[in-house]
Amino acid sequence: MTKSISANAFPAHEHDHTVCIADALDSAEQHCVAHQLRFTPLRRQVLEIVWSRHAPIGAYEILDELRNESRAAAPPTVYRALEFLVDHGFVHKIESLNAFVGCDRPDSEHVGQFLICGSCHQVGELDDPEIAKLIAKKAKTVGFDVSHQTIEVRGVCSNCAGENHA
Amino acid sequence: MTKSISANAFPAHEHDHTVCIADALDSAEQHCVAHQLRFTPLRRQVLEIVWSRHAPIGAYEILDELRNESRAAAPPTVYRALEFLVDHGFVHKIESLNAFVGCDRPDSEHVGQFLICGSCHQVGELDDPEIAKLIAKKAKTVGFDVSHQTIEVRGVCSNCAGENHA
DNA sequence: ATCCGTAATGTAATATTATAACATAAAATG
C-alpha cells in the first residue's frame, strides 16, 4: 500500500508533539546512518526546532531559537543546516512562505504537494504521483520537459473546518 | 475551444516582442476600462517593463528600469504597482523566484500553472482545469478545502531542448 | 468650477530574507 498523505498531515490539534518530534529525529538519524551522512548536533538541533513548531518556520525564527538554546549562531549557521536538511529531504522549503517544514519521509523521492491551512497554519503534505504525472503529461503537450515541481495549496484543513460549529 | 496554454508560452526565441508587449498593454487597458480600474501611467509603465523582459523580473530590477526611464521611484512605488497588477491578473508572482511575469489573460479566473525554463528562463503558463481539479479532489480526500493553488514547474522548454543539436 | 473625500504616489526609514568571503575547528582518511 502506498500512502498518499504523510503521517504528519494535520494531526489532531491535541496530538502529542513530543512523540512525532522524537520519531522524526530518529527517522532522520537512521537515514543518515544508512546513507553515511553526518547528522551533527547543529543539524539535529535545527531539525528539532523545525519539528517543534509543527508549522512553517522562518530561518530567522530558527536562529532565535538556537540563540535561546544558548548556541552561538548567525544566519549562515541556520541556512547551511537548512540546506543540508532540505537536500536530504528532512525538511521542505515552502516557497510561498519563505519558511520551512519538517518531512518525515526522507527516503521516498517524493514531490511534495503542500496543503497550507490558512487557519491553523499547519502544513499537510500530499505525495500523490497522479498529480505529478498529470502535470508532467500536460507540460509535455507543449513540449516542456519537467524536472521539478513546486506545488503549494492554500485552504482550510479538516480540523479547522470542523471547529466553527460553535 | 478552451486554450490550455497561454499565447505567451514560449514563443519562438526570434518572435517580435514589441507586438506582444503592445497587445498586452492594450488588453490590460481594455480590461481596466471595462472594470473601472485606473490604469495609471505608473501602472502602465511597470506592466510594460515586466512584459519587455519577457521572463521573470525582480521588483528591484523594475525599480532600476523606472529610474532609467527617469521616473522618481522607491521600492513602495514598484510594490504598489505590482500589487495592483497582480490583484487584477495582469501579472503573476513566481513565488519560487521572487519575481514577476506578465499574463495576457486578465479576464479568466485562472490558476496559473507556470513552466519555468532553466535554460532560457522564460516562463510559460498552463491554465489547465484538469490539473486544478485533480489537486482539489485529492486534497478533499484528506478533508482539505482548497482556495488557491501555487504551481511552479522547473524544466526545459521545447525551444531550448531543440537547440542542443549543434 | 470648486470643494471634498478617496485613491494613488512620493519619500524616508526600516524590516525581513539570504548570501559572500574568509577564518577556525572538527572529522574522516590514509
Next chain:
DNA sequence: CATTTTATGTTATAATATTACATTACGGAT
C-alpha cells in the same frame, strides 16, 4: 598523526519587502 575534507564560526553585505506618513491627483457632489 599528518593531511585533506567537511562543517561551523564570524563579519559584512546583498536582495527582497513593508511601515508610516506626507503629498498629489482624481472623481463625484454641489
